[in-house]
Amino acid sequence: MLRVRFAPSPTGYLHIGSARTFIFNWLYARRNGGTMILRLDDTDVERNTQQSIDSIFDGLNWLDLGWDEFYRQSDRLELHRAAANRILEKGYAYRDFTPAGTATEERVHDGGVFAGDPEQRAMSKEESDRRAAAGEPFVIRFRVPRDTGRAIVFKDSVYGDQSKSCDDIEDFALLRSNGMPTYHLASCADDADLRISHIIRGQDHLTNTFKHILIFEALGAAPPQFAHLPLLIAPDGAKLSKRKHGPVVSVTTYRDAGFLPHAYVNFLCLLGWSPKDNREQLTRQEIVDIFSFEGINRSNSVVNFTEEDPIDPKALWLNSQHLRSLPVAEIMPAVEAVLTGAGYAIPEDKSHFASIVDVIRARYTTLLDFAGKGRPFFADTFAIEPSAMEKLDAPNARPLLRELAARLEADPEFSEATAEAHLRALATEKGVKAGVLINGSRAALTGQAVGPSAFALFSAIGRDRVIARLKAV
RNA sequence: GGCGCCAUCGUCUAAGGGUUAGGACGGAGCCCUCUCAAGGCUCUAAUAGGGGUUCGAAUCCCCUUGGCGCUACCA
Structure with a gap:
């Protein structure tokens, strides 16, 4: 049974890199008939906020992909503690009674790896139990099997064979002195308990994987298959951060900028993954059908934005492509939402509404354009742009447009074809170029x-x- | 500092020993045309550097350089 999970920690908004990780997990599950699990990794009580949880759900819901099961780590603390104690009992871990923070200095600067405090590591079970029972605070650390000279190895589905000597793995913490599990412990205990078969996550966890394998082994669980994803970075090479790069790192920014959810998903998929056949605009089903780890490359991808153009031009291009090529019916709900949000009345006649959208969408880039440039189609008042005014100011343009109005009014039939016939006839009759009336009409009708x-x-x-x-020109 | 990962046009990428190094976005131009888009065509621009291996290297190996990640009782 194939099971994958996306496990964000609610310490901020939904980051676009996280969104991509979610998408790749989802694709892998759908591609292979597996189960997609959403798990909130909220063991860091200090930094978790409800606001962050809300914003993560906002982003995930907007992506419109969904998931099959949901868990929250904070509901599973007992499982984590039991796992830590099991590892301790088996001797794969030990209690470290060193007060928090005291060993940090030498650890960071000794040029090597923190191999644990020899005294703590060697403490007898009796003394350890006695001090714990006496209420002395301790942290449970993994006893990395350094003396065996063994190396931890695994085959990453993206990065290939990975190996690291235990000499280079520090005695990391499993359970904090306040009784809360660390990320490593909680994550592995849950992954084992939830029978996660494939862990697909950011490359920033590639080196953590060695520790995780040690934990899985200590838990007596077979490690899942790992697939690490290259990171998304900023044009300056730094990792995307809200403080440094602003709203471009949050998925809700793209929702608010008028992106079609799938267009953005499509864009994110192309960052670090390629179908290898030069296709770029893909439907959701097409991506599901061809997604595989072989298409994922190993180098970080730059999200191309600048201060002046805060959105990657390729994302914009993809959005415009989807906007104009999807069946109109599929974009109508999104268009309607934008128009309603902007205070426009939606046309009563739905099929007429759809035909309007169909006429204008080919030159729009985002959904916001329907409310902006699209105003003359949904409202009675709109501005006349200077360039449009020039068309109206062309010699004879105004009287001719009023004459056209009169003729259209006199003709009970009204269609694209009859309108064109009247316009061309009038132009011929008056000896003017049809362009004067054509451009003038556009200017009068839309102000553009x-x-x-x-x-x-x-x-x-x-x-x-x-x-x-036309009469009002 | 230690350990790990990565390196093709400005950006996203294809080519996993033999190609004029391909596509896309962006930029420039032309065509089409009632305007603007769209569409079609053309141009622009890359294998980080140095050593090997090989008849032949973007591709395999080594070194250098650069970038990123981990190195917390953060995740």
């Missing part, structure tokens, strides 16, 4: 000099509004 074909505008905006706007 650029946009969809003028004829498409007639039907999109509708008879009454068209006549009113």
Whole structure:
């Protein structure tokens, strides 16, 4: 049974690198018929906040991928403590009664690896039990088997064969003196208990994996298969951080910027993974069908943003591609949400609404454009841009547009075709270039000099509004 | 400092011993055209450096350099 998990710690918003890890886990599960587990790794009570939990769910829900099972580490403390004690009982760990922080200095500066305080490490079980029973605080440390000269090895699905001598692994903590498990312990105890078969996570955990394998062994559990992902970094090479790089690191930024969830998922997938056949715009199903660890590369990916352009241009491009190529029905809910959010009344006639969206979406980049550039299609008032004013100021343009309005009004039939016929006939009759009326119509109808074909505008905006706007020039 | 990982156009990437080093985004130009997009075409730009191995290296090995990660009673 294939089981994967995404285990964020709620100490901030949902980071785009975390989002990508979630996506890759989800893809692997869906691709192979496995189970996707969401687990909140909230053992750090000092730093966890409800706000962070909310924002992680916000981001995850927006991605619209879902998960099958949900757990919270804070509900499983007893399991973690029992695991630590089991490891202690088996002799794979020992109590360290050194007061917190006292050994730090030498440990960091001795140029080597913290091999544990020899006295603590060698303490007899009797003395250890006695001092613990007496209420003396202690931390439980893993007794790394250094004397055997053994190396921990594993085969990472992305990075290949990995090996590290136990001489280079420090005696890390499992249980803190306040009785709370450390990340390493909680994570492994849960992974073992939840029968996680594949751990797919950021490369920042690659070297932690050696410790984790030691824990799995001490727990008597077979280590899962590991797959580490290259990290997402900023153009300056640094890891993405909110303090340094701002909102570009939070997925909700992209939601708020008018991205289609799938377009953003598509973008994130292309960072560090490739279908290897030059395709870039892919549907969710297409990605599920071809996703594999072989397509993941090993070097970190730069998210390309600058101060002036805070969003990666490729993400924008992908969004525009999906916006214009998806079946209209699929983007309607998102468009409707944006318009409603911006205070517009949604057209009663849903099919007409869809046809408007279909006409304008080809030149929009984000959903926000529907509320911005799209205003003339959903509201009666809109600004006339200077470039549009120039079209209206062209010789004879205004009287001709008013004449066109009169002719359209006199004709009970109103369609893209009849509007075009009237416009062209009028131009020929008056000896002016059709372009004057075409560009003038666009300017009058939308206040913009650029946009969809003028004829498409007639039907999109509708008879009454068209006549009113042409008359009003 | 120790240990580990990584290194192809500005960015995302393909090519896992033999290619004019391919695609995409971005930028520039042309075509199309009622405008702007879209679309089509063209151009721009890369194997970090040095040694090997080989008939032949972006690809395999070593060194250097650079970047990143871990080295907490953070995750």
